[in-house]
Amino acid sequence: xxxxxxxxxxxxxxxxxxxxxxxxxxxxxxxxxxxxxxxxxxxxxxxxxxxxxxxxxxxxxxxxxxxxxxxxxxxxxxxxxxxxxxxxxxxxxxxxxxxxxxxxxxxxxxxxxxxxxxxxxxxxxxxxxxxxxxxxxxxxxxxxxxxxx
Amino acid sequence: xxxxxxxxxxxxxxxxxxxxxxxxxxxxxxxxxxxxxxxxxxxxxxxxxxxxxxxxxxxxxxxxxxxxxxxxxxxxxxxxxxxxxxxxxxxxxxxxxxxxxxxxxxxxxxxxxxxxxxxxxxxxxxxxxxxxxxxxxxxxxxxxxxxxxxxxxxxxxxxxxxxxxxxxxxxxxxxxxxxxxxxxxxxxxxxxxxxxxxxxxxxxxxxxxxxxxxxxxxxxxxxxxxxxxxxxxxxxxxxxxxxxxxxxxxxxxxxxxxxxxxxxxxxxxxxxxxxxxxxxxxxxxxxxxxxxxxxxxxxxxxxxxxxxxxxxxxxxxxxxxxxxxxxxxxxxxxxxxxxxxxxxxxxxxxxxxxxxxxxxxxxxxxxxxxxxxxxxxxxxxxxxxxxxxxxxxxxxxxxxxxxxxxxxxxxxxxxxxxxxxxx
Ligand SMILES: Cc1ncc(COP(=O)(O)O)c(C=O)c1O
Numbered sequence: 001x002x003x004x005x006x007x008x009x010x011x012x013x014x015x016x017x018x019x020x021x022x023x024x025x026x027x028x029x030x031x032x033x034x035x036x037x038x039x040x041x042x043x044x045x046x047x048x049x050x051x052x053x054x055x056x057x058x059x060x061x062x063x064x065x066x067x068x069x070x071x072x073x074x075x076x077x078x079x080x081x082x083x084x085x086x087x088x089x090x091x092x093x094x095x096x097x098x099x100x101x102x103x104x105x106x107x108x109x110x111x112x113x114x115x116x117x118x119x120x121x122x123x124x125x126x127x128x129x130x131x132x133x134x135x136x137x138x139x140x141x142x143x144x145x146x147x148x149x
Numbered sequence: 150x151x152x153x154x155x156x157x158x159x160x161x162x163x164x165x166x167x168x169x170x171x172x173x174x175x176x177x178x179x180x181x182x183x184x185x186x187x188x189x190x191x192x193x194x195x196x197x198x199x200x201x202x203x204x205x206x207x208x209x210x211x212x213x214x215x216x217x218x219x220x221x222x223x224x225x226x227x228x229x230x231x232x233x234x235x236x237x238x239x240x241x242x243x244x245x246x247x248x249x250x251x252x253x254x255x256x257x258x259x260x261x262x263x264x265x266x267x268x269x270x271x272x273x274x275x276x277x278x279x280x281x282x283x284x285x286x287x288x289x290x291x292x293x294x295x296x297x298x299x300x301x302x303x304x305x306x307x308x309x310x311x312x313x314x315x316x317x318x319x320x321x322x323x324x325x326x327x328x329x330x331x332x333x334x335x336x337x338x339x340x341x342x343x344x345x346x347x348x349x350x351x352x353x354x355x356x357x358x359x360x361x362x363x364x365x366x367x368x369x370x371x372x373x374x375x376x377x378x379x380x381x382x383x384x385x386x387x388x389x390x391x392x393x394x395x396x397x398x399x400x401x402x403x404x405x406x407x408x409x410x411x412x413x414x415x416x417x418x419x420x421x422x423x424x425x426x427x428x429x430x431x432x433x434x435x436x437x438x439x440x441x442x443x444x445x446x447x448x449x450x451x452x453x454x455x456x457x458x459x460x461x462x463x464x465x466x467x468x469x470x471x472x473x474x475x476x477x478x479x480x481x482x483x484x485x486x487x488x489x490x491x492x493x494x495x496x497x498x499x500x501x502x503x504x505x506x507x508x509x510x511x512x513x514x515x516x517x518x519x520x521x522x523x524x525x526x527x528x529x530x531x532x533x534x535x536x537x538x539x540x541x542x543x544x545x546x547x548x549x550x551x552x553x554x555x556x557x558x559x560x561x562x563x564x565x566x567x568x569x570x571x572x
Contacts, residue, residue: 004519008512008570017507039511040528040535040542062541064511065571121515 006117034134188521338370343492344500395455399448
């Protein structure tokens, strides 16, 4: 059970139950769908840009606790960040969930640290990273649908 | 016991004594290993694939150790031995499903390939613009997509018979969809996603009354039910070895001889020909016409050993044991607060699909896995069906002859842990 508690940390359970920014945006600059065909996770992510800054993010859809909490934490973390900062955080997050060493401390990771247990569950890495991949293509503006497969 | 479905009735149905599950378990080495952190394995993903008894494993080892050779080509000793074993396997399969002749047994890579073979040969020859292919709402993707491809190519139309909220095909609707345009009707013997056992005898009769040809996807039929293709009078019956305790990568297409005979060949190559010149090739007789190239010889022999194994236990005994487990596990699962079973047909194979309020199936799967309990989570290759029941995915526990009541209890305890984590 100890690994399970690491995976399902309180922050994740909380964001799963009460996801933040869980709604459409009225005036999105970009809207992108993200799918994980293996488990049927499906989210739509809405981004409103102000130049290079992410002014607002919202999301709808459904999936497992890990993916939903990830979308929720991501949306509250990235609001107000520049695209460059978003890319850096994506990189940090990716390292965290795949178990690659990162130079950031838990304090620096902030809420993202809640996903540190994911790396022990290879089958769940895709769940955690789906919202980030989806957002990434929303700000890059290259795709309308993202799939983990 | 409600295992006495129409397909099991008949001369072979009788009161049977109980299956000795502990003895059966001793034959399956994998059931005795531990997983994750020293957890006892509770394997409840049998609709995906079953485990293999030592007898099957040994037979495959023996084939490669003592008999390996190519079939139907050598004059040497080993080729004779391998060919005899391969052809004996055909006889075993023939007997297992009650076919009339070995010619009617075509070895394939599995159910999927068998269905594609029919779609690409019989289908391309006999289905044209404006014609219809009828399936049901509970089909596996492998009994949907090949027909979709065929219909797209030919300008034909795929029709789908709906199911009720229990997951049973609405027979009246099914019958209404049968018209003079219906060229082929394809449906599962039992559903891998919900467990529903279809009243296939009746459905076959209705389809034949409309002069349609019938294919049964038997992937989930043969593991649980006595099959007699002549009694059923189906035109095609497809199944996979790996769901009946045999190796992966091999399966069977049964077809009535006259129909197979009239079908054009599918893949070209060695074994499926009688003579080849650059001007003209003469095709081989049945069933070799449909077995191009060196087949999965060890797989076919392993499958026959698996069939012998099932026969040694007795399909009625297996069915009775599984029905027992189905009723017990269903009752225990329904004691869990917030658990809902998707698929509540009156006739069911031992497959239980469920959702748990407030917890996504994928999370259920991970938490059960941590306790050594293997179930399947997801859409079970039946996305249209998930939409019908308005769930993105389900958890699915599917039982086999070696599962026990203790394992059903372990599943329930595991689900209680899931609820604890999410509380
Ligand atoms: C009902 C049904 N049909 C077809 C298939 C496909 O079988 P295979 O993957 O062995 O070809 C399966 C296996 O999951 C099944 O359950």
